[in-house]
Amino acid sequence: xxxxxxxxxxxxxxxxxxxxxxxxxxxxxxxxxxxxxxxxxxxxxxxxxxxxxxxxxxxxxxxxxxxxxxxxxxxxxxxxxxxxxxxxxxxxxxxxxxxxxxxxxxxxxxxxxxxxxxxxxxxxxxxxxxxxxxxxxxxxxxxxxxxxxxxxxxxxxxxxxxxxxxxxxxxxxxxxxxxxxxxxxxxxxxxxxxxxxxxxxxxxxxxxxxxxxxxxxxxxxxxxxxxxxxxxxxxxxxxxxxxxxxxxxxxxxxxxxxxxxxxxxxxxxxxxxxxxxxxxxxxxxxxxxxxxxxxxxxxxxxxxxxxxxxxxxxxxxxxxxxxxxxxxxxxxxxxxxxxxxxxxxxxxxxxxxxxxxxxxxxxxxxxxxxxxxxxxxxxxxxxxxxxxxxxxxxx
Numbered sequence: 322x323x324x325x326x327x328x329x330x331x332x333x334x335x336x337x338x339x340x341x342x343x344x345x346x347x348x349x350x351x352x353x354x355x356x357x358x359x360x361x362x363x364x365x366x367x368x369x370x371x372x373x374x375x376x377x378x379x380x381x382x383x384x385x386x387x388x389x390x391x392x393x394x395x396x397x398x399x400x401x402x403x404x405x406x407x408x409x410x411x412x413x414x415x416x417x418x419x420x421x422x423x424x425x426x427x428x429x430x431x432x433x434x435x436x437x438x439x440x441x442x443x444x445x446x447x448x449x450x451x452x453x454x455x456x457x458x459x460x461x462x463x464x465x466x467x468x469x470x471x472x473x474x475x476x477x478x479x480x481x482x483x484x485x486x487x488x489x490x491x492x493x494x495x496x497x498x499x500x501x502x503x504x505x506x507x508x509x510x511x512x513x514x515x516x517x518x519x520x521x522x523x524x525x526x527x528x529x530x531x532x533x534x535x536x537x538x539x540x541x542x543x544x545x546x547x548x549x550x551x552x553x554x555x556x557x558x559x560x561x562x563x564x565x566x567x568x569x570x571x572x573x574x575x576x577x578x579x580x581x582x583x584x585x586x587x588x589x590x591x592x593x594x595x596x597x598x599x600x601x602x603x604x605x606x607x608x609x610x611x612x613x614x615x616x617x618x619x620x621x622x623x624x625x626x627x628x629x630x631x632x633x634x635x636x637x638x639x640x641x642x643x644x645x646x647x648x649x650x651x652x653x654x655x656x657x658x659x660x661x662x663x664x665x666x667x668x669x670x671x672x673x674x675x676x677x678x679x680x681x682x683x684x685x686x687x688x689x690x691x692x693x694x695x696x697x698x699x700x701x702x703x704x705x706x707x708x709x710x711x712x713x714x715x716x
Contacts, residue, residue, distance in 0.1 A: 325363070325374045327381045333372075334360060334385040343391040352394055352428045355386075361394075361427045365411065369423050394429045397660045401471060402426040402433035406479050408552045413496070413537040413545050422477070422498070434475035435553075436466040436499060436523060437546070441716070443467075444684050446481075447490045447543060448714065451525065453482035453497065460484070460497065460535070462505075462528040468681065472508045472521035473657050475501045479549060480530075481542045486712040488540065493711055496542035498534040505529075514673045516653035519661060551621055553682050561609065562602060568635040568671065569598040571664060575642060582642050591642075594635050601627045622688040623696060629678035629685055632663075636672040643668055 325333070341354045355361055356370045360382050365371025386393075396403055403426070410422055425431040442448040451464025462482055472478070478499040485493035499506070505528040510518035537545040565573050576583065576591055605624055640647035650669040663671055679685040693699040706714055 325372050325378070327378055330360070330363065330372075330374065330378055330381045331385055333358060334382050338386075338389050338391065343389055348392045349428060349430070351392060353424070355391075356424050356427055360386075362407075365423075369411070369419055370427055394427060399426070399429045399432055400660075401435055401475075402431070402477075405435060405549045405553045406433045406477070409479060409496075409536060409545060409549045410498075412548050415533075417533070418498070418536070426477075431476040432471055432474045434469050434472045434478045434501070435549070436469060436472075436478045436480040436525075437549075438466060438468045440465060440467050440522075444687050446546075447494070448711070449481060449483060449490075449494070450716075451480075451482045452486075453484050453495060453530070455484070455532075456529075458532050459529045460495075460532060462497070462499070462525045462530055464525050466523040466525070467520075468511070469508075469521045469523050470519055470681075471659075472501065472523050473510065473518075474659060477501060478523075479536075481546050483711060484542075485540055487710050489708055490706065490711045490714065491543045492540060494542035494546070495539050496536040496545040497530050498536065499525075499528065499530055500534075503528055503530075510655075510657055512655060514676065515670055517656045517658055519658050550683065561605070564599065564602065565595075566602070567598065568632050568639075568663060568675070569595055571668070571671070572635055572639045572642065575639065579642075582644065587638065587642055590638055594631065594638060597627075598631055598635065601631060622683065622691040625682055626685055626688045626692065629675075632671075632675040632678045636668070636675045639668045640672045647672075 337355060337358045337360060341351050343351060346354075359365075359367055359370065359372035361370035363372050363374040363379050363382060364376035365373075367373055394403075407423060407426055410418055410426075414422070422431075426433060436451075437446060437449075439449050439451060441450060449464075451462065451466065453460040453462045460482075462480070464482065466480075469478075478501055480497045480499040481494050482497065483493050484495040487493065501508070505526040507524040507526070508521050509524070511520045511522055512518045513520060536542075572591065573595065601624070604627070608621065608624055647668050649667065651667050661674065663674065666674075683691075690702060694701050
């Protein structure tokens, strides 16, 4: 089979639209047909939603479908599945796992969450204490996870747990797919400063996970998790957005529509942040182009760093620009939303919610270390626990 080019992808897309007209086809049925036609993510293997085509040609398909008014798979709602679970399953899953999980994941029939962070192992993720003990063909999991986005909606979770406490902390971890509907899984909301509870804490008590839902070899979960984490940071910091997309958009719009709010100082700050936001956007485009040639690397950590800092500075500027209006907060209702909507809410929400950007998806402090060591080549920070068994670590 030859690698499809842009013309071939256009032809295949038009064939899909002819066989399944978006105006008369059920949304889910259309998305399933798109996946089966290999037009979901064209760079994936044939039979798994792709055509083994260059990643850069996905835009050809997306443009044709958008022009025809075809539905998308609501990527913001299923971002964890698309951006983190899917590439990990593709990289480490068995053929059976790929066939079982990738199609409903991409279509959006099954929502995913990420069971990584723990109350006692946040920034130092490798120090996690959730245990998985082998019992015949199953693993019995006990522990607690925290800051879990979408756990209240998720059917499946990507989970890392300690399977060998006698090994150093990075080497005694294994990676699993956890069914969130199984007995022993308890999800509790964590109400945030915004009033909402998009995050959760998850308690695992005697949860049985079949060994057939393990990703990668036993004890090599940290290596598998690196694929997830690198993709997570790209999906957060390197998302495709138009010029003046994201946080800078509402501020620029207010500046144009409300001249009475302008001051010289605010003007200078807005110009600086507008330029930085545009540089970050173009850098994200460059990063996505680099992905065509291989897997995401530590550059995604730099993008995520910039994303967090810019969001916090821009939202702070917006509150100052609005003056007293910026102190208003429209709705503190306790909700458990399906997605985070930065631009659909008011300035106060954006200001408060952006505080979490430097924590979620890897803290800014940890990402600075990654950039220093893996991008700039600076000396590795000394660690005295590198070869110490996890069970012997001070806690």
